[in-house]
Amino acid sequence: MLEKVLMKGNEAIGEAAIAAGCRYYFGYPITPQSELIEYMAKRLPEVGGMFLQAESEVAAINMVYGAAGAGARVMTSSSSPGVSLKQEGISYIAAGELPCVIVNIMRGGPGLGGIQPGQADYFQATKGGGHGDYHCIVIAPNSVQEMADLTALAFNLADRYRNPVMILGDGALGQMMEPVNFDSCKAMLTDKPWATTGMGTRDKPNSINTLQLQPEKLEEVNVHLQAKYALLQTQETRSEAIWTDDAELLVVAYGISSRIALSAVKRARDQGMKVGLFRPITLWPFPKSELADAVKMASAVLVVELSSGQMIEDVNLAIRCSKQVYFQGRTGGMMMKSSDIYDQILQIIAPQGGN
Amino acid sequence: MSNKVFARPRALTDVATHYCPGCQHGIVHRLVAEVIDELDIQRKTIGVVPVGCSVLADQYFNVDCQQAAHGRAPAVATGIKRVHPDKVVFTYQGDGDIAAIGTAEIVHAAARGEKITTIFVNNAIYGMTGGQMAPTTLANQITATTPKGRQEDSAGSPIQLSEMLATLRGAKYIERVSVNSPAQMAKAKAAIKKAFETQLSGAGFAMVEVLATCPTNWGKTPVEATRWLNENMLPQFPLGVYKNANEV
Numbered sequence: 175m176l177e178k179v180l181m182k183g184n185e186a187i188g189e190a191a192i193a194a195g196c197r198y199y200f201g202y203p204i205t206p207q208s209e210l211i212e213y214m215a216k217r218l219p220e221v222g223g224m225f226l227q228a229e230s231e232v233a234a235i236n237m238v239y240g241a242a243g244a245g246a247r248v249m250t251s252s253s254s255p256g257v258s259l260k261q262e263g264i265s266y267i268a269a270g271e272l273p274c275v276i277v278n279i280m281r282g283g284p285g286l287g288g289i290q291p292g293q294a295d296y297f298q299a300t301k302g303g304g305h306g307d308y309h310c311i312v313i314a315p316n317s318v319q320e321m322a323d324l325t326a327l328a329f330n331l332a333d334r335y336r337n338p339v340m341i342l343g344d345g346a347l348g349q350m351m352e353p354v355n356f357d358s359c360k361a362m363l364t365d366k367p368w369a370t371t372g373m374g375t376r377d378k379p380n381s382i383n384t385l386q387l388q389p390e391k392l393e394e395v396n397v398h399l400q401a402k403y404a405l406l407q408t409q410e411t412r413s414e415a416i417w418t419d420d421a422e423l424l425v426v427a428y429g430i431s432s433r434i435a436l437s438a439v440k441r442a443r444d445q446g447m448k449v450g451l452f453r454p455i456t457l458w459p460f461p462k463s464e465l466a467d468a469v470k471m472a473s474a475v476l477v478v479e480l481s482s483g484q485m486i487e488d489v490n491l492a493i494r495c496s497k498q499v500y501f502q503g504r505t506g507g508m509m510m511k512s513s514d515i516y517d518q519i520l521q522i523i524a525p526q527g528g529n
Numbered sequence: 530m531s532n533k534v535f536a537r538p539r540a541l542t543d544v545a546t547h548y549c550p551g552c553q554h555g556i557v558h559r560l561v562a563e564v565i566d567e568l569d570i571q572r573k574t575i576g577v578v579p580v581g582c583s584v585l586a587d588q589y590f591n592v593d594c595q596q597a598a599h600g601r602a603p604a605v606a607t608g609i610k611r612v613h614p615d616k617v618v619f620t621y622q623g624d625g626d627i628a629a630i631g632t633a634e635i636v637h638a639a640a641r642g643e644k645i646t647t648i649f650v651n652n653a654i655y656g657m658t659g660g661q662m663a664p665t666t667l668a669n670q671i672t673a674t675t676p677k678g679r680q681e682d683s684a685g686s687p688i689q690l691s692e693m694l695a696t697l698r699g700a701k702y703i704e705r706v707s708v709n710s711p712a713q714m715a716k717a718k719a720a721i722k723k724a725f726e727t728q729l730s731g732a733g734f735a736m737v738e739v740l741a742t743c744p745t746n747w748g749k750t751p752v753e754a755t756r757w758l759n760e761n762m763l764p765q766f767p768l769g770v771y772k773n774a775n776e777v
Binding site for chain 1: 609
């Protein structure tokens with residue numbers, strides 16, 4: 175498929191997953207990700223795959239656990255309240271080191287919240303979400319094309335590191351249509367000798383088990399997981415830096431907020447202001463050193479999120495609170511305008527009311 | 530020259546289990562393993578073990594296993610079976626796992642006619658956590674969380690899961706058995722075999738509910754416990770075939 179086609183972000187994730195070799199999907203309907211579950215229901219049987227609508231988010235993520243443990247490339251998707259329900263299963267999947275892809279097309283919260291876009295699940299996605307010391311790899315696209323490209327990457331990372339990968343999008347990215355192609359969506363398949371496929375010719379059975387009653391053994395498991403996470407932190411951070419070399423003010427945003435922020439940054443550059451944009455693409459592992467490099471020339475940082483301020487904590491940690499950090503956020507499904515961000519850029523750069 | 534007339538099934542590992550004296554999990558494990566051997570499916574079977582006393586059963590069954598979160602075994606088994614429809618997948622679950630925290634998962638696995646086999650061990654109490662009320666605890670039965678006996682007006686009445694699931698079209702074979710005597714064990718084994726054969730035939734969902742004793746948490750000797758089961762559990766949980774859609 176060399177030509178670009180016009181697709182919704184949700185659908186692009188589905189098509190990219192299939193291109194990346196995903197043949198199993200378990201999910202439960204929820205707005206604003208329902209295009210994805212509907213797309214998989216239609217497309218998977220066409221490619222010899224299997225679609226199942228589960229009775230709950232809880233069941234869906236545990237079906238993913240079973241399928242991933244059985245060696246399949248498997249995906250589930252949901253939106254904020256549904257992803258909360260999946261957290262138990264995600265903790266087990268991380269503990270069992272099972273590769274899978276979990277999509278969260280975020281909406282406003284807390285509680286049932288609303289159905290308009292939000293970015294308030296950052297803490298849940300990047301800090302664990304369920305119980306225990308674990309991390310998902312968390313990837314944040316900011317266009318329909320990236321929803322495709324990063325979905326394929328997500329499956330490959332999941333298999334390579336035997337770790338759940340979360341694609342953290344939002345209702346705007348999921349619903350909007352943009353041209354997209356799937357040229358770069360390739361399956362890099364790995365052997366899975368650990369999978370429970372039935373013993374076959376193996377001498378010994380395989381077991382996927384997350385229980386360790388001996389504390390010494392459980393600590394070993396945790397040390398092993400932490401070593402993997404440390405490796406991920408050095409190997410798999412991804413980010414985009416635009417006009418950061420000489421930036422005196424660095425705007426930091428991800429996902430749909432980074433699109434709005436870029437418009438404001440471009441306008442400021444047109445006006446001769448030294449403003450840059452730093453966009454984390456992996457939210458976990460967070461691109462700490464990349465951000466620390468990008469911020470060197472700056473005297474201030476402006477973090478833009480569709481939340482009350484969550485990623486801002488990682489920004490402050492990455493730069494060790496070495497700069498003044500400002501924040502702009504909207505919640506409840508409300509979006510800031512690029513002019514709102516531009517106005518705040520002006521205030522930060524020219525606090526005395528200069529031009 | 531002597532003939533070996535009794536041996537450990539191939540589908541059981543050669544380890545001592547952690548089960549309490551008089552616990553009937555060991556009997557049920559053996560019956561499942563004997564059936565796996567007789568059907569010659571050890572190398573294509575994947576077990577799903579629960580949270581509860583049988584949480585370590587993946588160490589006892591000599592087949593590939595996954596250990597599921599509490600109550601989620603039927604969902605995990607669904608994921609495995611959908612990936613490997615040519616393999617044999619069974620869940621092994623206790624009463625708290627299957628009829629309290631995991632009620633939704635078992636009901637919907639049965640409703641879908643998921644081609645899995647479920648072995649449900651009902652001993653009317655939470656064993657692993659020390660004897661609290663189960664969804665199958667009898668009326669007025671004393672447990673650690675019903676110190677004055679289970680009061681139906683506040684703590685509800687026992688769930689009869691076999692009867693419930695038998696109403697679903699996707700459930701093709703449902704039987705309740707006990708392992709309280711050699712004769713009952715033989716019947717239980719025959720039921721377990723039918724439940725696996727139901728899966729092998731591709732018919733749909735099958736479950737065998739095994740009434741079992743928990744001497745430790747019932748506060749009884751093993752012999753007293755078998756008597757208590759016969760006198761108290763059988764009236765609430767009658768033995769028998771609740772569904773045999775395909776007359777296997």
